[in-house]
Amino acid sequence: MQEEQQTHLIEPGEDSGDDGAPSQKQNWQESSTQLGQRYQTDTTDGLSTEEAEKRLKKFGKNELKVKKKSNWILFFKQFNNSIVYILAITAIVTLLMRHYPDSIVIGAVIIANAFVGFFQEVSADNALSKIQELLVAESFVIRDGQRKLMDAKEIVVGDIVSLEAGDSVPADIRLLAADNLKIQESTLTGETNSVDKIEEPIAKENVPLAERANMAFAATAVTSGSGMGVVVATGMQSQIGKIQSDVIKVKNKSTPLMKNLNRLGITLSLAIVAIAVALFLLGMHLKIYSLPTLTVAIITLVVGSMPEGMPASVSVVLAMGTRKLTGKNAIVKTLPAVETLGAVDIVNTDKTGTLTKNEMTVTDIVTLNGEYTVSGVGYAAAGQILDTTGTAVAWKNDDSLDKLIKIAGQTTDALFHLEDGAWVLTGEPTDGALTGLYHKITGKDPEVFEIDSLPFDSAFRYSARLVQDTNQRYLMVKGAPQTLLNKVKKFNPNFEGEKQWLDKVVKLSKQGKRVVGLGMQKVAADEGLVDPAKIGDLFELVGIVGIIDPPREEVKDAIKQLRYAGVKVKMITGDDPNTALAIANQLEMGENLKAVTGPELDKMSEQELIDNIDKYTVFARTTPSDKLKIVKAQQQRQHVVSMTGDGVNDAPALKQADIGVAMGIKGTDVAKGSADMVLADDNFTTVLSAVKEGRLVFDNIRKTIRFLLPTSFAEGLIVVFSILLDQTMPLYPTQLLWINMVSALTIQFAFIFEPAENGIMTRGPRNISQGILTKFDIVEIAYVSILIASLGMIVYNGMTALGMSHVIGSTMTLNIIIFGKIFYLFNMRNNHLVFSKYFFQNKIAFYIIGILLLLQVGIIYLPFMQEIFHTGSINFVYGWIIPSITGLIVLIVTELVKIARLAYSKKASKSKI
Numbered sequence: 001m002q003e004e005q006q007t008h009l010i011e012p013g014e015d016s017g018d019d020g021a022p023s024q025k026q027n028w029q030e031s032s033t034q035l036g037q038r039y040q041t042d043t044t045d046g047l048s049t050e051e052a053e054k055r056l057k058k059f060g061k062n063e064l065k066v067k068k069k070s071n072w073i074l075f076f077k078q079f080n081n082s083i084v085y086i087l088a089i090t091a092i093v094t095l096l097m098r099h100y101p102d103s104i105v106i107g108a109v110i111i112a113n114a115f116v117g118f119f120q121e122v123s124a125d126n127a128l129s130k131i132q133e134l135l136v137a138e139s140f141v142i143r144d145g146q147r148k149l150m151d152a153k154e155i156v157v158g159d160i161v162s163l164e165a166g167d168s169v170p171a172d173i174r175l176l177a178a179d180n181l182k183i184q185e186s187t188l189t190g191e192t193n194s195v196d197k198i199e200e201p202i203a204k205e206n207v208p209l210a211e212r213a214n215m216a217f218a219a220t221a222v223t224s225g226s227g228m229g230v231v232v233a234t235g236m237q238s239q240i241g242k243i244q245s246d247v248i249k250v251k252n253k254s255t256p257l258m259k260n261l262n263r264l265g266i267t268l269s270l271a272i273v274a275i276a277v278a279l280f281l282l283g284m285h286l287k288i289y290s291l292p293t294l295t296v297a298i299i300t301l302v303v304g305s306m307p308e309g310m311p312a313s314v315s316v317v318l319a320m321g322t323r324k325l326t327g328k329n330a331i332v333k334t335l336p337a338v339e340t341l342g343a344v345d346i347v348n349t350d351k352t353g354t355l356t357k358n359e360m361t362v363t364d365i366v367t368l369n370g371e372y373t374v375s376g377v378g379y380a381a382a383g384q385i386l387d388t389t390g391t392a393v394a395w396k397n398d399d400s401l402d403k404l405i406k407i408a409g410q411t412t413d414a415l416f417h418l419e420d421g422a423w424v425l426t427g428e429p430t431d432g433a434l435t436g437l438y439h440k441i442t443g444k445d446p447e448v449f450e451i452d453s454l455p456f457d458s459a460f461r462y463s464a465r466l467v468q469d470t471n472q473r474y475l476m477v478k479g480a481p482q483t484l485l486n487k488v489k490k491f492n493p494n495f496e497g498e499k500q501w502l503d504k505v506v507k508l509s510k511q512g513k514r515v516v517g518l519g520m521q522k523v524a525a526d527e528g529l530v531d532p533a534k535i536g537d538l539f540e541l542v543g544i545v546g547i548i549d550p551p552r553e554e555v556k557d558a559i560k561q562l563r564y565a566g567v568k569v570k571m572i573t574g575d576d577p578n579t580a581l582a583i584a585n586q587l588e589m590g591e592n593l594k595a596v597t598g599p600e601l602d603k604m605s606e607q608e609l610i611d612n613i614d615k616y617t618v619f620a621r622t623t624p625s626d627k628l629k630i631v632k633a634q635q636q637r638q639h640v641v642s643m644t645g646d647g648v649n650d651a652p653a654l655k656q657a658d659i660g661v662a663m664g665i666k667g668t669d670v671a672k673g674s675a676d677m678v679l680a681d682d683n684f685t686t687v688l689s690a691v692k693e694g695r696l697v698f699d700n701i702r703k704t705i706r707f708l709l710p711t712s713f714a715e716g717l718i719v720v721f722s723i724l725l726d727q728t729m730p731l732y733p734t735q736l737l738w739i740n741m742v743s744a745l746t747i748q749f750a751f752i753f754e755p756a757e758n759g760i761m762t763r764g765p766r767n768i769s770q771g772i773l774t775k776f777d778i779v780e781i782a783y784v785s786i787l788i789a790s791l792g793m794i795v796y797n798g799m800t801a802l803g804m805s806h807v808i809g810s811t812m813t814l815n816i817i818i819f820g821k822i823f824y825l826f827n828m829r830n831n832h833l834v835f836s837k838y839f840f841q842n843k844i845a846f847y848i849i850g851i852l853l854l855l856q857v858g859i860i861y862l863p864f865m866q867e868i869f870h871t872g873s874i875n876f877v878y879g880w881i882i883p884s885i886t887g888l889i890v891l892i893v894t895e896l897v898k899i900a901r902l903a904y905s906k907k908a909s910k911s912k913i
Contacts, residue, residue, distance in 0.1 A: 013688040027174045027232050028202045028212050035174055035230050039158040043176055043230060045145035046160035052143060055156040062155045062171055062234035064244045079110070089269075139170040142228075157234055163216065163227045172238040173216040173229035175199050180225035180457045185210070187219050187648045187668075188239055188624065189574030193429050194223045208621035209239065210574045219648070243624045246652030247674060249695060250628070252279045255336040255658065256343050256768035257698070258642060261314065264705070264772055272716070283723055294723075302417075313704045313748050321697035322373040329681040331664065337676035338660045339701065341642070342694030344567060346634055346764040347687060348627075348657070349644040351573040351580055353666055354684050355587060356549040360429040362408075362437040364513065364546030366504045367400035368497075376440050377550040379416055379423040379432070382439040404543045407518040409438035409446030410467045411478045413785065416445075428456075430516060432545045434478070454530040464530050466523065474520045477535060481505045481517035481544050482663045487536030497541075505544060512582025513546035550577070556587050558685040563590070566764030567691060572618055572627050574649070577620035590617050601629065610636045627653035640768060644679075645686065646671050661687065696756045698766060703751045706777055707828050710784035711821045717789035718813075728806060730796040734872045738859060739817055746852045747821055750829075750845035757830055776901065780894075787893060788820040791886040799878070807872040811860055814871065815879055818856055819887035821892040822849055827894040831902065832894055849887055 025034070036043045040051075049054075051196050079088075091107050094819045139152045152170035161173055167184065181197040189210045193420065195489060198213045209217075216222075216229060218238040235241055276298050321338040325331075332338050352358050359379045365372040372393060375381025384392045385401060385506045395401040412434040415429030425432040438446045449468045456463035462479020477484060481501060487494050501517075508515045519541040523534075559569050573580050577595040584593050595618035613633040619626065627643075631653045634641045643650070643657035646667040654660030654674040662675035664683040672678050673825040677688050715736050722729040731739075773781075792813045800809045829845065832838045840846075861873055 016139070026207070028207060028214050029205065031201055032176050035176070035232075039230055039232065041158035041160065041230060043160065044142075046142035047156070047158050049143055052154075052156050052159065055158065056154060060235065061153040063149045063153050064241055065236060075115075085605040092193060097631055101550075139167065140164075149268055155231055155234060157231050161229060161231055163222050163229070165222050165224050165226070167222045169216045169220045169222065171218045171231045171235075172233035174232050175214045175216055175227050175229040177229070178214070178225065178227040180455060180778045181222065181227040182224045183216055184221045184223050188217055188243075189649060197225075197227060199227075199475045201617055206602070208574075208598050209623045210621055239624075242286065243648060243652060246625060246628050247655055252654040255340045257314075257336050257339040257701070260768065260772045261310075265310075274630065275716075275720070279720060279723060286726075296887055310705060310708055312709060314701050316749055317697060317704060317752045321693055325677075325690055325693050328686060328693075329664075329679060329683065330686050330690045331678045331680055332676065333678070334676055335860040337659050340640065340676070340696055341690045342696070342698045343640045343764075343766050343768050344642045344691060344694070345563065345644045346568050346570060346639045346660065347644065348570045348572050348631065348634075348653070350646065350650065350682065351571055351575055351583060352549060353646065353682070354644060354663070355555050355571065356551055356583060358549060358666075359423075359425075359436075360433040360514075360547050361550050362433050362545045362547050363550065364508055365401070365404060365543055366546075367398075367404065367446070367510070367543035369398060369400050370506075372401070374437065374440070374687050377463075379425065379436050382443075385441060395504075400542055403520065403540075404518050405438060405441055406469075407476045407478065408518055408545070409442070410448055410450075410476050411463065411465050411518070412438070412446060429549075430514065430547060433515075434545075437545070451528060452530045454532065460532070463533075464532070464535060466527060466530050471525075473525055475523050475527075475530065475535065476518075476520045476583075477539070478516055478518050479633065481515055481541070482541070484517040484519055484541055488539050488541065489536075491536045491539070501541065501544070509546070510578060510582075511546065511548075512579035512649070513548045514579075515544055515546055517544050518542050548582070551583055551587050552684065554683070554685045558688045559587050559589055561688055561761065562691065565691065565761040568617075570619065570630075572619040572622055572630060572653075574622055575620060577618065580618045584618050586868060593617045595620055598623050598626040601626055606633075609633045613637060620726075624649040624652055628656055630658045633725050638769070640765065642687070644684070645675075646682075650674075690759055692756065695760050695766075699757065699760070700751045700754055702746050702772055702777075703754065703828055705772060706781065707751065707821075707825060710781045711788065711817070711824065712740065713781065713785035714788035714792070714817060714820065718792055718817075721789060721793050725798075730792060730810055731817075732810060733868050735810065735814050735871075738869055741815070742818075742852060742855050746848050746855070747825060750825060750842065750848045753844035754829055754842050780897070784824060784890070784894065786887060787890060788824075790815060791820065791889060792816045795882060795886060804878070805872070808874050808878065811871045811874050812878050812882060815856060815860075815874075815883040816886045818852070819883040820890045822852070823887035823891040824894060825849070827891055827898065831898075833898070835889065 004302065005692075027035070030038065032043050043045050052186060088110060088651040091110070136153055137151055139155065140147055140162040141150050141155060142162060143150075147162060155171050159171075160176075161170060163169065163173075163181070174502045175181070175197055176199055178197045182194040183197055184194045195210070197216065200214065202212070203213060216227065218234075218746075219238065220782045233239075233241075236245060251794065273345065278296045280294065284291070285296075318336060318338050321330045325338065349355060357378050361377060361379075362374050365374060365385065371388060373386050374383050375386055385395050387393050393401065395405060412427070412431040414425060414435040415433035416423045416425055416432075416435065416439075418424070427435075435446060448465070451466040451468060453466065454464040456479070458477075461483045462477055464475055464477045466473065466475055477487075482505070485498050485501060487496075487896045489498065505515050519539055521535070521537065521539040562569055571580055571584055571589065577597055581593060581595045582593075584590075594616050596616045598619070598621045601619070601622075605614065609629065611634045613630065614637060619630055622630070627645075627650065631641055631643055635656075635658070640657045641657045642661055644661040644663075645651075645654055646663035648668050648670045650662075651670045651674040654662060654671060659677060660675035661677045662671040663682045664672070664678045664680040667675075667682075677690065715731065718731055719729060795816060796809050799812065800806065804812075825845065826834045826839075829842060830838055859869050860871050860879060866872060
């Protein structure tokens, strides 16, 4: 039976790190004897070399595996999407028509997009490689009763591993011995405080990852003490391996914008092709034009109507948004990610270092004389001790406060040093809080007069220091208040103050604060060593302090503005639920906030999680797989989700989210590789700027498309009208090509410089299921297309009927289309009437119009351009005045429609109220 258990547990693919054993118990529940039986190992002498080699051969090396894709496959895969198909067909058609410049431009766009997608996927694969690098190269293992330094890849389940301060843990280990052992587990939990480790079994069956105190996990680091344990999981079965597996399983997703553009592109191409086919069949039936002429006309229709410039225009708008965000310390790795930010309605974020300062700070002091708060947040801030009325206290005149400050300074080992203008802690966070308190109140660093000291040990939960103070020696102690009270009761069984102190401890704990007791006792003048047996004799518990990692000052306002913008902020943390909930309430993340823990999530079915996910604002004691489940459940509720993180543990969720946001300073390479955006300043408020920029980008993309489509369709309609009226087409194919080219290269780019409209952050995230264009947009596109095409046809037919030559009439029609675009641009720029204070808001637009007019002068009057584009030198009235009048008609009509629309919107909003 033992051999069956061992084989089952270490079989690749089984969850050997947690449960999965036929014996009902989890690893952390078992005794040393049970672990030895379960893993068929000697817990003192370890495995034999022969047995270890058998297991290594059967189950593989202790390494993280990545199935690398061929770069060629990755590259050619980028061409497999509908937008590329449409562009490719357009490129082929223009090539067949010998419009080589247009073919080259479209081909360049296809290839450029392919390279962007290729590098994005390569970046994702690099993230997996970075996780591989986290595993340690060598480790001390006990084999055949001897301690050997060996390649960590050779470690197998059942090996006995020795750990010392400074070591990296090579595999998931159940500790058999722990001597003052502390391990930094931020790789897995995201929490920066080192965790005290124990060797005793833990009775509970469901224990969150962050609370498995007798377990050590691969890719974490030993910060102090020593330990020894049995390997229970290696490679891909370890906790870090599960993160690797999750990252591999998460597929690259298409952004909401790309989905909308794909849908729009397919719809437009099918509609244009359907109209072209119908018109070709109609022309053949009615014998309109000769077959070659009809074919050229239909190809001209397709080329003129197809908005070839749309992908390029969208890319330029996205690129401009990317550049602006870079200036705001947000580095966007993929262009579509910029717009996704504007559609986000949930921002998930970790707590430590993102919402909080990651600077443990004493905020509360309680003595028998009263309760006090400490002003000043963080390491660098000055502060005072304040009473319940907010008045500064003369602490030197209060014996208890004076003693407490002195004990805080004498019992800490933490130091601070300036690095790049910021205070950096050397030492444990709790000690850092006490050093910070001493410095904040006294204005100087602690000067310790140590004779002897007893370091903190998780077994007895306190530390002590023997110090000389003037002519008296004191034993000063800091630790868990309950432990210090038990010490007092040992020497004073009739001690009556215990309940009073414990009530105060509970009060601070419910606020999510870490509570530390500080006390002292006089000792003999010749006392030279700390004697734990004497602690408590004449001991005075001077006071307790409440310590918390305080929220960042700027984050509260950012969360308020995000909520105002319709974006909910959720906290996902490995920390205690009470602490997390207290921070969430301080930051005003919502009303009636609810917290749920990872183990509670595990009890829910997939559907129950989806049904209940929106009820919670705080997710505490979460594992990396919990974070991934949370993001997936939110997406199942049709939310557009952003995930903010910095650790390896965040990588799967960062990759799964619609937009993953990694921290640039304290973020790991794995997190940055998995994310779509990196915050160079680690500042959560940058997310707010990014959301606003994302909304502006979408607005400008939508304006670009609303502008591009009717002007493109107008060109196609002129061809349609010409065929139906059986008349000479007013525009040559090369002129249609020119219109599309100069639009793509000039006027439609005016929208990328359009500033955000008022109320952009009050209207809520856009509904991605509704697509890019509204019903009104479609109506607008239709009537503007007909209007511009009709004006061109009417003026052309009228002037040629009066004897104007076809070349001059064609040149005039070309300018009519161009001026129709220019005047329509003024209408499209914003929701205000054209002649308002916003007229000159986008000055770049006027420069772009100037460039466009200069190009028109060139195509009309330069001889070599006349030959290519079939234009002729035209007088001022026909070439510029008449087109300006038709453009003004377009502006007047569209402005009247805008007035009616604004009036209707105002009336509708009033009726809702």
